[in-house]
Amino acid sequence: MKISASKLIVCMGFLFATAAFCFAGDISAPPKIDSGDTAWVLISAALVMLMTPGLAFFYGGLVRRKNMLGVLMQCLVILAALSIQWVLIGYSLAFAPSSGFWGGLKWFGLNGVSIYAPYTDYAPTIPHQAFMIFQAMFAIITPALIIGAFAERMKFSAFLIFTLLWATFVYDPVAHWVWGSGGWLKNLGALDFAGGTVVHINAGIAALVTALVIGKRTCYDKYAVAPHNLPFSVLGAALLWFGWFGFNAGSALGANGLAVNAFVVTNTAAAAAALSWALLDWIFNGKPTMLGTISGAVAGLVAITPAAGFVGVTGAIAIGLLVSVFCFIAVSVVKHKLGYDDSLDAFGVHGIGGIWGALATGLFASKTVNPAGADGLFVSGNGHQFLIQLAAVAVTIVYAFVGTLVIYKIVDAIVGVRVNEEQEAIGLDLTQHNERAYTMLE
Amino acid sequence: MKLVIAIIQPHRLEQVKDELYKADVNLITVSEVLGHGRQKGVTEVYRGVRETGNLLRKVRLEIAVNENYVERTINAITKGAKTGKTGDGKIFVLDLPECIRIRTDERGSEAIG
Numbered sequence: 001m002k003i004s005a006s007k008l009i010v011c012m013g014f015l016f017a018t019a020a021f022c023f024a025g026d027i028s029a030p031p032k033i034d035s036g037d038t039a040w041v042l043i044s045a046a047l048v049m050l051m052t053p054g055l056a057f058f059y060g061g062l063v064r065r066k067n068m069l070g071v072l073m074q075c076l077v078i079l080a081a082l083s084i085q086w087v088l089i090g091y092s093l094a095f096a097p098s099s100g101f102w103g104g105l106k107w108f109g110l111n112g113v114s115i116y117a118p119y120t121d122y123a124p125t126i127p128h129q130a131f132m133i134f135q136a137m138f139a140i141i142t143p144a145l146i147i148g149a150f151a152e153r154m155k156f157s158a159f160l161i162f163t164l165l166w167a168t169f170v171y172d173p174v175a176h177w178v179w180g181s182g183g184w185l186k187n188l189g190a191l192d193f194a195g196g197t198v199v200h201i202n203a204g205i206a207a208l209v210t211a212l213v214i215g216k217r218t219c220y221d222k223y224a225v226a227p228h229n230l231p232f233s234v235l236g237a238a239l240l241w242f243g244w245f246g247f248n249a250g251s252a253l254g255a256n257g258l259a260v261n262a263f264v265v266t267n268t269a270a271a272a273a274a275l276s277w278a279l280l281d282w283i284f285n286g287k288p289t290m291l292g293t294i295s296g297a298v299a300g301l302v303a304i305t306p307a308a309g310f311v312g313v314t315g316a317i318a319i320g321l322l323v324s325v326f327c328f329i330a331v332s333v334v335k336h337k338l339g340y341d342d343s344l345d346a347f348g349v350h351g352i353g354g355i356w357g358a359l360a361t362g363l364f365a366s367k368t369v370n371p372a373g374a375d376g377l378f379v380s381g382n383g384h385q386f387l388i389q390l391a392a393v394a395v396t397i398v399y400a401f402v403g404t405l406v407i408y409k410i411v412d413a414i415v416g417v418r419v420n421e422e423q424e425a426i427g428l429d430l431t432q433h434n435e436r437a438y439t440m441l442e
Numbered sequence: 443m444k445l446v447i448a449i450i451q452p453h454r455l456e457q458v459k460d461e462l463y464k465a466d467v468n469l470i471t472v473s474e475v476l477g478h479g480r481q482k483g484v485t486e487v488y489r490g491v492r493e494t495g496n497l498l499r500k501v502r503l504e505i506a507v508n509e510n511y512v513e514r515t516i517n518a519i520t521k522g523a524k525t526g527k528t529g530d531g532k533i534f535v536l537d538l539p540e541c542i543r544i545r546t547d548e549r550g551s552e553a554i555g
Binding site: 425 | 451453456457474476484485486487488499527
């Protein structure tokens with residue numbers, strides 16, 4: 001009997017594959033990886049990745065056109081630079097188990113961070129590296145948020161050094177305290193579902209500090225700077241809203257009811273806040289504005305972030321409606337009274353919205369939504385959780401304030417942070433990147 | 443009647459407008475232009491291809507005035523636009539033979555103010 005060579009190879013291949021499969025199954029048997037959970041977290045990581053380019057267009061539309069590429073470049077370079085920082089040291093500093101200042105370098109270069117096995121302390125049903133790459137996107141967008149404060153006047157070299165230092169010495173430790181195994185704010189019982197303190201308060205306070213120390217844009221007191229392309233900002237806000245489903249619902253770290261809750265309340269709070277800001281514009285400025293509406297949507301997304309896994313829709317509507325009130329006051333009254341140039345309202349929206357969200361979690365959280373959470377003041381009448389939230393907020397504010405100030409001063413001493421007046425007048429596109437975003441003639 | 447044309451730095455427009463309003467010159471037309479004077483252009487690089495001496499963005503003002511407003515218009519523009527560096531721009535003053543206000547059919551000096 002003649003058997004063709006190809007059939008023989010197929011048979012052998014089959015036997016070998018079966019044997020290999022059995023062998024692999026015998027030894028490692030990855031503990032309880034859930035394919036649905038893994039798929040959802042990977043998709044969520046991709047959704048959150050899209051938020052940084054979304055933010056780039058949100059911010060880019062708000063600056064003058066001579067600085068458009070400057071903003072896009074800062075956001076995109078953060079995406080690239082922090083992706084490398086994160087896999088080399090960032091993830092280890094933030095998430096390696098430790099009860100100290102940060103996680104240390106145990107997981108340097110992802111050493112010991114498995115692509116098969118879960119790390120049960122963080123996410124028991126997905127491979128450890130799926131959790132790592134999901135968190136990477138948070139570490140990327142957080143420093144990108146700060147760009148709004150110093151837009152249109154920071155040297156690119158200084159920006160790059162500042163960002164890497166800030167990510168390493170401010171973001172990574174705070175992420176460790178709140179989320180890391182052994183983190184002291186986590187042990188204290190602070191609730192932060194998807195990063196209200198770690199991401200938004202942290203970046204918001206850094207934004208306030210940089211706006212204060214870098215000083216106003218030279219034009220700031222002379223005339224109002226009109227956004228150069230609001231449709232870009234609308235597109236950017238829409239991408240942020242879309243990506244935020246990954247940010248918040250992905251933070252459930254599984255395809256489950258908690259993710260559904262986070263998804264629903266995220267959408268609800270964004271909607272309530274968008275309407276609320278538009279209404280405030282209508283009442284106080286005569287007409288509902290597009291910029292007001294998207295600012296509200298982003299503020300709502302910020303505020304629901306820490307609460308997404310702990311509150312229901314009623315809480316989400318309250319959080320959304322009120323965040324616009326606080327942020328509206330911050331950006332249209334307080335900012336002008338105090339006279340700092342937080343150019344794109346990174347503090348006014350992310351700082352204020354983040355603080356409100358973190359505190360509101362202590363008001364509206366309910367164990368019926370998440371048994372692992374707590375009952376807030378308005379649910380149980382007990383202010384214990386609210387006080388814990390207050391403590392976590394205060395600690396983050398103080399640390400972010402001091403840390404950012406020190407890093408800023410160091411960078412300023414090394415390379416000088418601000419462009420000179422002539423460069424500022426010509427714009428960052430030409431002076432920092434030798435390109436322009438738009439041509440007038442062909 | 444004169445037509446005052448000024449080419450200025452874009453970022454001085456707000457100051458020039460302020461000075462013109464202070465000088466009671468309220469009717470101006472502004473357009474965006476590209477220009478090249480003594481100021482050296484900027485360098486642009488796209489995928490390694492270098493372009494130098496490119497035209498710079500400038501703002502062009504056109505202001506039609508009666509004779510008795512010419513000097514104060516020039517002074518206002520100079521005050522608002524001057525930085526002392528190359529690239530501050532130029533002012534041209536031209537004779538203006540006629541001016542018609544479309545709404546009223548008024549002509550000449552009446553139509554200008």
